[in-house]
Amino acid sequence: MADKCDLCLLGLIILSSLLTGTSGVDENVFISSGENARLSCNNALSDCKSTTWTYSNSHSASVELITLGIKNKDTERHERLSLESDCSLNIKNVTEEDYGFYTCRQYVNGQKQGTDARVFLHVLHVSVSPSSSSSSSSSSSSSQTEISPGRSVTLSCQLYLYTILSCDDRVRSEGFELLWVNQAGVDLKTDSRYQILSSSDQDHCFIITLTTTLLNEDNNREWRCQLTHRNQLETSVRYTVKYSVIVISVAAVAVLLLALLWLICRKRADNKRGTGDSAVKDENDHKETYETINMSIPPAARANEQTDDVTYSEVTSSNTKPVKSLNDHDDTVTYAAIRGREDQL
Structure with a gap:
């Protein structure tokens, strides 16, 4: 019984070929979605300007994709179609909607030439x-x-x-x-x-x-x-x-942020350390100034004075260094040592 069914199916396929007026060899192409398909045109003439490709499936009427070697831009898939030098049809990035029945026909002066080349695309x-x-x-x-x-x-x-x-x-x-x-x-x-x-x-x-x-x-x-x-x-x-x-991405970002914060804190600490060293250096530059003043008392003046009289002299000293700030208390102290000396007669 099974053998008889197979014979019936084969007969239906042959009958379908006869009804469509073709006797060429059919090609079945099996492909996965996302891949590129190449459909051969076995009846192509030397010039693809005579080639016309048509498409249909069980849900749509026949549509011309290529007319006399020129791509039809009115079709939805025209951007994914191209014609090779041997008139084969290329379909880029095949989708499930591309499955169906493709026919390659040749026309010369408006007259159909030879038999159709038929390709069944299964996705x-x-x-x-x-x-x-x-x-x-x-x-x-x-x-x-x-x-x-x-x-x-x-x-x-x-x-x-x-x-x-x-x-x-x-x-x-x-x-x-x-x-x-x-x-x-x-x-x-x-x-x-x-x-x-x-x-x-x-x-x-x-x-x-x-x-x-x-x-x-x-x-x-x-x-x-x-x-x-x-x-x-x-x-x-x-x-x-x-x-x-x-989660991995969030962890990576967190590590990056922590590293960045550590660098910023370290930079600030280095800057503070450098400022402190500079301040110490400035303080050391303000040294105390000592002046020794030797006073001589003329003999005429000493005749009527006691030998233990002391003459005081006021000494004024100014600091030429710039004032750093109001908070700096780097006072310069000037010491004056005064000695009295009597000239021997």
Whole structure:
């Protein structure tokens, strides 16, 4: 019975090719979101000015992306598109919305030439449950999110598979399989700490979810969602858990501030020490001044005076050094020693 179903599916595919008027070889491209895709144009002529690329999927009508070698700027993705010298179509930073059916056709003088080159683009995409993390990034093949240990996280790996048949029929008939594995490539279904479920819906042809409670040792841990087609690996998406580093950043800033405050205090202490040394030096510069004055008493004056009379002389001394401040009390003292001497007759 299963063999008959497979034959029926094959017949439907061949019939679809006949109805569209093409008999060329179809190409299936499997890619992870965030990567760059290259779609070959096997029927290209020598001049890409005759090449037209069209796109459609199950939710949209056919749209011309490239018309006679010129990129159509009216499309939303035109900035991510480019045409190579061999007329292949490049799509930069693929998203899940890029999956679908691409056709390369050749026109000469308005007449279609040859058969169409058809490319089916299938995209593998991973997202994190919104309730599991405050921030997430799942637009690249190596996604990361900042979360914390002790919380439950759910990762959803979605295969956007373009098909004219039902998803379940094609997945089953062509042997597609999604797996969550660890860094060593071991299927996580064998580990009881992970809850893994498979499902499908109208928008996503194949979904496999991984749910677990994060442990301290899960920081920087990598999980991979792998897509295999008839036991051959087609593409995979890596997802890395990264815990928040806010606490570490705050600690680093605190250490930096403490170091800065220590330098400021040390600088101020050095300045005060330098000011004190200068003040001592200034004080030492104010030395006391001593003057000795020898007085001679003329003989005529001494004739009528007693020998023990003393003549006093007033001596005034001024300090030429500048006054530092009103609080400085560096008084200069002048001493005068007066001696009386009698000249011998």
